[in-house]
Amino acid sequence: MQTSLARIAWITGGGSGIGQALCLKLVRAGWTVAVSGRRPEALQETARLAAGNVYTYPLDVSDLEAMRQMATRIESELGPITLAVFSAGIGHFLKLDQLRAEAFAEHMQTNYLGVINGLDAVLPAFRQRHAGHIVILASLAGYRGLPQGAAYAPTKAALINLAESLRFPLEREGITISVCNPGFIDTPMTAENHFAMPFLMNVDKAAERLYRGILKRKFEIVFPRRLAWLTKFMRILPYPIYFALMKKFYSHK
Ligand SMILES: NC(=O)c1ccc[n+]([C@@H]2O[C@H](COP(=O)([O-])OP(=O)(O)OC[C@H]3O[C@@H](n4cnc5c(N)ncnc54)[C@H](OP(=O)(O)O)[C@@H]3O)[C@@H](O)[C@H]2O)c1
Structure with missing residues (x-):
């Protein structure tokens, strides 16, 4: 972070x-944090757990105007945003008969366009100051197509590509972009998954890895390590081998 900015x-x-979990880590490290999401009571619970320096700004990330206004409001009430972490997302692994256009649209609106709205909201001020760090929560699920991942995984693939595309244009303006690709993390999102989740990681540990990656300003922040290496390997496999492995995994379901 720029030393001149809070x-x-x-x-x-x-x-x-x-x-x-990341918010709690940042507060312990001396940050002031604005938290957003649709449910005010969930944000207030985060503020209660942090016991200071957390301010709640409820909104829906799919509402572009609300995102723009909120970024301006946060800056006028708390000061210049130096770190924007776009973690809002939904993730449902859906069977073929659950796949309706509405499910695809909801995932895209929240996961992909929600991040686009966030970028639109913070970039004018970041560019003016030639400073700022943007962190996008994508997923290892974005590396390759996955059975039942048709509504979720493409939104994460798009986010990874987005971060790669923006890296150098932003760097030229003094802005850092990072993409965080977690594996399975124990959160309310994964609580609905009724399949085995290899290397499921505790959320505090995940937030610690994310925090350390942010401090190092890494482009890609991945965890848990073992699943990350496995999926990185799977990503470079030719289709016949990849599909043979996927078929084997999927036939157990
Ligand atoms: N958990 C994992 O295994 C895992 C793995 C890879 C990537 N990720 C990604 O990590 C991010 C965080 O996920 P998580 O596991 O922490 O899940 P989570 O506990 O369900 O958190 C997601 C948060 O996003 C908010 N949200 C959802 N839709 C929103 C909207 N339209 N506007 C504003 N806020 C919205 C939710 O709050 P409200 O409902 O109050 O709006 C919720 O607090 C997601 O982008 C997810 O895809 C998670």
Whole structure:
């Protein structure tokens, strides 16, 4: 972070899971944090757990105007945002008969366009100051197509590509972009998964890894390590081998 600017973070999806756990870590490290999400009571719970320096700004990330206004309001009330973490997201692994256009649209609106709205909201001020760090929560699920991941995984693949595309144009303006690709983390989102989740990681541990990655300003922040290496390997496999492995995994379901 630029030393001249106070440490002020804005986290979307800060009312639960990874966003909440990261918020608590940042506050302990001396940050002031604005948290956003749709449920005010969830945000207030994050503020209660932090016991200071957390301010709640409820909104829906799919509402572009609300995102723009909120970024302006946070800056006028707390000061310049130096770190924006876009963690708001939904994730449903759906069977073929649950796949309706509405499910695809909801995932895209929240996961992908929600981040686009966040970028639109913070970038004018970040560019003016030639400073700022943006962290996008994507997923290892974005590396390759996954059975039952048709509504969720493409939104994360799009986010990874987005971060890669923006890296150098933003770097030229003094802005850092990071993409965080977690594996399975124990949060309310994964509580609905009724399949075995390899290397499921505790949310505090995940937030610690994310926090350390942010401090190092890494482009890609991945955890848990073992699943990350496995999926990185799977990503470079040719289709016949990849599909043979997927078929084997899927036939157990
Ligand atoms: N858990 C995992 O295994 C895992 C793995 C890879 C990637 N991720 C990604 O990590 C991020 C955080 O997930 P999590 O596991 O921490 O899940 P989570 O506990 O369900 O957190 C997601 C948060 O996003 C907020 N949210 C959802 N839709 C929103 C909307 N339209 N507007 C504003 N806020 C919205 C939710 O709050 P409200 O309902 O109050 O709005 C919730 O607090 C997500 O982007 C997810 O895809 C998670």
